[in-house]
Amino acid sequence: MSRIGKAPIAIPAGVTVKVSGDVVTVKGPKGELSQKINPDLQITVEDGQLTLARPSDDREHRAQHGLYRALIHNMVVGVSEGYRKEMELVGVGYRAAATGQVLELSLGYSHAIYIKLPPEVKVEAKSERNKNPLIILESDDKQLLGQVCAKIRSLRKPEPYKGKGIKFVGEIIRRKSGKSASAK
Numbered sequence: 537m538s539r540i541g542k543a544p545i546a547i548p549a550g551v552t553v554k555v556s557g558d559v560v561t562v563k564g565p566k567g568e569l570s571q572k573i574n575p576d577l578q579i580t581v582e583d584g585q586l587t588l589a590r591p592s593d594d595r596e597h598r599a600q601h602g603l604y605r606a607l608i609h610n611m612v613v614g615v616s617e618g619y620r621k622e623m624e625l626v627g628v629g630y631r632a633a634a635t636g637q638v639l640e641l642s643l644g645y646s647h648a649i650y651i652k653l654p655p656e657v658k659v660e661a662k663s664e665r666n667k668n669p670l671i672i673l674e675s676d677d678k679q680l681l682g683q684v685c686a687k688i689r690s691l692r693k694p695e696p697y698k699g700k701g702i703k704f705v706g707e708i709i710r711r712k713s714g715k716s717a718s719a720k
């Protein structure tokens with residue numbers, strides 16, 4: 537049986553879970569999220585815990601058991617604590633500025649890049665002297681936040697020679713030596 541699917545989800549105080557048909561709605565202090573799930577799976581909410589059960593050991597049911605448990609868990613954590621990602625711009629002249637829901641990036645191209653972010657994502661740009669600029673993104677939806685981060689990162693991925701580009705804070709870039717360091 538799925539180890540992830542078997543684990544119950546603890547529902548913290550202030551978070552309500554409502555199941556209507558095949559849609560699970562989670563509401564908490566940070567927002568409200570809903571997810572459509574496979575109608576074959578049974579969801580029970582009791583004693584502050586949510587559990588998922590599958591009807592059979594079919595390959596599809598086994599796969600979806602763990603998947604939907606993880607998605608619901610991410611929703612519960614998102615509406616209670618929220619998610620936060622920090623990205624760092626490494627490179628000479630790389631800058632970021634946030635005005636409302638628009639993020640302006642200068643990444644060494646001939647033009648500035650403007651990205652309009654969804655209203656569920658809060659953005660903040662920090663620039664300190666002698667430090668790389670930071671972009672801080674916060675949201676209650678983990679999937680949407682990851683998708684926005686991937687889009688921003690795809691504009692200038694970190695390259696392996698000098699490490700220039702947009703990377704996550706704490707991410708380690710595997711570096712390569714240049715052609716001058718090759719063996720003779």
